[in-house]
Amino acid sequence: MSTTVTELDKVKTGRWNGGRSPFNVEYGKIMMWFFLTSDAFTFSAFLIYYGTQRFAHLTWPDPDKVFQSIPMVADHGYPLVFVGIMTFILIMSSVTMVLAVEAGHRNSKKEVVNWMIATIIGGLMFVGCQAMEWTHLHHEGFWWGSIPYQEGVSPEVTLAPFFSREISEVSALQFANLFFTITGFHGFHVSVGILLNIIVLGMVLANTFERRGSYLMVEKVGLYWHFVDLVWVFVFTFFYLV
Numbered sequence: 001m002s003t004t005v006t007e008l009d010k011v012k013t014g015r016w017n018g019g020r021s022p023f024n025v026e027y028g029k030i031m032m033w034f035f036l037t038s039d040a041f042t043f044s045a046f047l048i049y050y051g052t053q054r055f056a057h058l059t060w061p062d063p064d065k066v067f068q069s070i071p072m073v074a075d076h077g078y079p080l081v082f083v084g085i086m087t088f089i090l091i092m093s094s095v096t097m098v099l100a101v102e103a104g105h106r107n108s109k110k111e112v113v114n115w116m117i118a119t120i121i122g123g124l125m126f127v128g129c130q131a132m133e134w135t136h137l138h139h140e141g142f143w144w145g146s147i148p149y150q151e152g153v154s155p156e157v158t159l160a161p162f163f164s165r166e167i168s169e170v171s172a173l174q175f176a177n178l179f180f181t182i183t184g185f186h187g188f189h190v191s192v193g194i195l196l197n198i199i200v201l202g203m204v205l206a207n208t209f210e211r212r213g214s215y216l217m218v219e220k221v222g223l224y225w226h227f228v229d230l231v232w233v234f235v236f237t238f239f240y241l242v
Contacts, residue, residue: 093122104215
């Protein structure tokens with residue numbers, strides 16, 4: 001990859017401008033790192049709150065019972081299979097993003113295009129799977145501010161399929177609110193990442209980076225995409241495994 005510096009970096013070389021950055025990192029890349037760090041704090045706050053609620057209650061919905069469907073295939077009997085498929089898709093999209101960045105280092109436009117298309121497809125598949133899971137849970141009765149309910153039937157009976165121990169309406173409601181909030185926040189980030197990848201792909205096709213002599217923008221978008229993948233590992237652990 002070309003080591004051409006931006007105009008902002010050139011300004012830093014002035015006699016009265018502090019010299020080169022001690023990190024020797026291009027301005028846009030370090031700003032991406034700052035953004036990802038701040039975003040990590042937001043996700044951390046969400047997950048810490050979820051963990052606090054999870055262990056502050058004596059009972060909690062059992063992930064093996066809540067997430068045991070494969071939408072459009074089976075409603076019950078396959079605990080965590082579907083989310084495992086979702087996770088595999090997202091991880092593989094991270095692999096294709098790595099390959100796109102590596103191709104950019106070699107200024108191989110054709111490979112960058114192919115791998116970025118694969119990354120975008122992977123992201124769309126993940127968001128689509130998440131929408132299917134949300135739809136299924138909504139059909140079961142879970143949503144923001146609501147849990148499975150049947151008129152004339154006690155909550156203990158309605159919620160029994162989702163608990164392994166004592167049944168708690170409060171725990172079920174907290175679980176629903178936090179699940180849709182946190183996975184929705186993550187899904188929003190994935191959607192933004194897909195949009196950014198599409199924009200950068202358009203710039204690649206328009207030969208923007210060939211004229212600049214650097215595919216550094218692909219690497220910046222790659223940092224964001226890897227961050228989204230990493231966050232999903234923690235979301236997956238907190239909601240589906242703990």
